[in-house]
Amino acid sequence: MATKVLDRLTVAASPPALGGVLPLTFFDVPWLFTGPVERVFFYPYPHPVEQFTAHLLPSLVFSLSAALHSFYPLLGRVRPCPDGGGGYEFCSSGGDAGGVELTVAESDDDFEELSGGGPRDVARLYALLPQLPRTEDGTFSLAAAQVTVFAGRGLAVGVSIHHVACDDSSYMNFVKTWAGQCRVAAGEDAAAVPPPPFLDRGVVADPEGLAGRTLDEMRQLASNGPPPPPPPGPPPKLVIASFALTHDCIDGLKQRVVAKGAASENGCGRVHCSAFTVACAFAWACLARVDGSCTGKKRAHLLFSVECRRRLAPPIPQEYLGNCLRPCFVEVDMGLLGADGVLTAAAAIGASIKGLDDGVLDGADGWLHKILSLVPERPMSVGGSPRYGVYDTDFGLGRPSKVELVSIDKTPGTVSLAEGRDAQAGIEIGVVLPEAEMVQFSSCFSDGLKQQ
Template sequence: MATKVLDKITVAASPPASGGVLPLTFFDVPWLFTGPIERVFFYTYPHPVEQFTAHLLPSLVSSLSAALHSFYPLLGCVRPCPDGGGGYEFYSTGGDGGGVELTVAESSDDFEELSGGSPRDVARLYELVPQLPRTEDGSFALASAQVTVFAGQGLAVGVSIHHVACDDSSYMHFVKTWAGQCRVAAGEDAAEVPPPLLDRDVVADPEGLAARTLDEMRQLAAKGPPPPPPPGPPPKLVIASFVLTRDCIDKLKQRVVAKGAASANGGGRVHCSAFTVACAFAWACLARVDGSYTCKKRAHLLFSVECRRRLAPPIPQEYLGNCLRPCFVEVDMGDLLGADGVVTAAAAIGASIKGLDGGVLDGADGWFHKILSLVPEHPMSVGGSPRYGVYDADFGLGRPNKVELVSIDKTPGTVSLAEGRDTQAGIEIGVVLPEAEMAQFSSCFSDGLKQL
């Protein structure tokens, strides 16, 4: 085993937090029985383990403790409501015995390879990601962290936060708060990160969507477990990153606007952003790789749109929790696989986003069933976004060499999006596939860039 655990530390909030109980909103409930958002942040750290333990580790621990003071819900768990009504709630003891488990580890693996973008076994990255502790009473912890040192090479910071606790915006708000506090603990200057907003009353639920969605989830569970996976050993999955430079993104936008405007919204202007064309490009590549796609008449895409600023009244960006709605896109498979597949996909994605102008919560009572109905269709789904600034997480070691959203491997057909590390890098697209299919995806991606 390449990774050896050196210590496990329970980190409490300092000064102690108040703790308490918070309700789940209708944005949180659909994530209740999923899993954590799991990222690994890689940094250059050319020092021995002893120097890490003596100098950097104390700053990492004290800064995590300071960050947890304002993000105290992450100290706790999600548990069944004590009233026996079948609901769930966030519960945190605050400074009274609550804490987040921080694993300290050492790895003998190849840091340069792990922190690169080439295909590598996703299981190797999972050695750098902490597991969330579970209990026998039906509750589960919301957050854990792991710091892994590669002697003389680098450092990996793995953060797991259960999706029911927050979305990617809140996830990165927490990580940047921890990183900023770490720079302060080391005596550096750091821009102050605003505290999170914990008031869940800002998410109105006049239609009782939270309770209704939970009832639907129970009804589904009552029908029995999902079908077992196919017999035989599962395929070896590899993870890799692909980059769309700013120049490539601009060329894709120009193509979409030039060829797609006439077909979007009856000839209206097409919504065309970096996110739109990156999703479209990845979707077109993935459709050519997945053999199950070729026998289907329609192709499906599922992605999330953040609602904080789209709600009326808008919710502050610092709100700690989930505030995402799903968007559904469907196109003809022949069009997606055709020469202008990226244009077709981008126009459809843009139309879906533009349609939110009529009301971001329209159809909310049908979102859960719509997602379930798409599972047999093997849709491509999207995790992360270029707008969350994952490469801004500086623990005093500079910008990360690489950031991986490892948890995309939990749902086949999911790709991750993030801003590029460098100013001209544009957008990074992360993909997890079996080895043979990854080679096909890489070839499709390369060929698509050559045609720009």
Template structure:
């Protein structure tokens, strides 16, 4: 199996700004949710599109509308064109502030020796194959760092890739996809079905300790977490693979759970059990517990609720655990769903229920499984005017072993796609376990 990367050459580098009519707008104060995720760096998504035309056609017909529509979309999503800046009124607080002259870096590259079909596939791929498709620009926390960077890569006569990289301090996955879907609708020249983003930062009922937190406080908070032991460098190649669960597959998994369960629950449960098997966990009669961490959208759970179009971060971490032996037993899928259900049930106690234990839960999680993305984001609905993507990858997590990314199934409503990176031998076990789970149950 070929694992080599490929080369790209830069065709163009430019700066995309909102229309002049945007001017400088009201800065966005950072909420606790924004500050909490600022330690997670940037999130990158890659959207792969078929385009079997020469590069001259791509340059003439694809690039101009991509650029002009990005500028138009930034008029409504203006914070993404801004920077992470200290407040002019309070030097201890930070904001997302757009000022006249700010811009989004836009890079165009050409792949000179890569295989579009290979890099956009569902089979085992080296994570290094995706790195040339992601902007190398640092998206971070200074006036010089953008909050958003775009790289478009063309594979002549094959296709192109739109790579979008956004700082997590600016927004979560739901807002990320809201922006991209709005950009796509503008590009294809159709009235957007997406609502305009809401930047309402009115006070919500949160613990006073959290409401006064600043980015400096959060840095101190995370610096105080004991360093987890660094995993040894894998001796085998790391591979990433995507798995498709059809609607029928999801229904078969649900039928094995004797209580109501969602597609999210059974997909995560199946992956959790399969990951334990892939890592070589075996039931020894002990009570060792293993953790699962997943995000929960809090927009509708706040008091008062936020609009679904609220732009920014509005997710909280959920933690659950179970005994390894129980997960690896005959009813492992049921045990995993029960554990996930408990964590979801705890949200009824409020968004900030148990917040004082979040740090401890992060620090004590030894090789947990973590979840990113959601089948509800509509990633495969991002049509810029040349058809739906043939593949979407969450590139920022491809080298995070044990993190699964979720999206809807491209080809079947009601299905789910799951992506994960593992060392090669573990991937073989994980794949076999997923197949067994669908066919016979975990």
């Protein structure tokens, strides 16, 4: 199986963007030394490569250029602040000087298998994703895209955006703007394009200087030396697969959780019980049962992010371009592995979310330290959300046949959540595991569904 690069284009904003400099907020800084969020969107496209390059590719390039006019910060780079104070900032030159690299490729891999939900070697999906270009001066690009055509079968659109630039809400606003502009270019109404991004970073107040303090703490950690090397021997082959929780299953789980917790002071019936809550709980229970690192541990840990745009006082626009996430920490007894594990986990997750009502930024100065302290515990973490509507991303080819959040493989124990591909599938759960553990996870998932 091979992916052949046909072309590499630098796509600038059209009309030219103004450019400028934006500060990193305390929501952005923790992501500075991480990596990109990477998704692949699969679409049926039963046409030859020549038709793609002659008709669809020009529209994709034109619409990407139009989207970048509003999302001009993605044209730039992150660089150290020129004042020498040790901070970082986004710098976008705008005009014709900045651009996003668009790779055009052709693949002879099995499109139907790659765009299915069964276990696949995650390395095969990385062939459909662009790498973010880096420079020798320590700056790095924020966004790149790749369009891969499978002759006569399908099309894959891969988008990589560095997490320091924005969270998933902003990521999907950009991708849907690109897709909407593509449909407008094909003659659809301008209503296909989402509202433009909100770029004023001043709406994120930082009276306690959290951005600078967090960056200082990150530098101190880096000065302690590199992380320990991986275990000897070849790394295990990782496979990625998807699992669906139907609406009926989700409703049944919620009813059981509420019924169990109604009489409990900390029960989910009194605090918070949502589709997200029970989906996380279900995945957590399955993952804990197959995770060999849990052997002998008394506590299990979960880490997920909650969007803060509407929770801040005053709230900021949903279209705000940047990161606006806070971590949530959940800890339960390893009784999670028992028969009522999903119910126990859901109650704990619901209580954690409800606790945000007391102050969404409470304890912000300790978030980074707590996250790092949990790394040895290998917590389950969550990427994506059913709220972002990834299956509504239409480039004029209809709904995607599959959307994969590939970058969850960077952190062991991370799962992805998205809305289902059709009306019957309520939530789709993506998992990356070694092959043997994926077999166990699949068995646990099936057994769990039979119990509902």
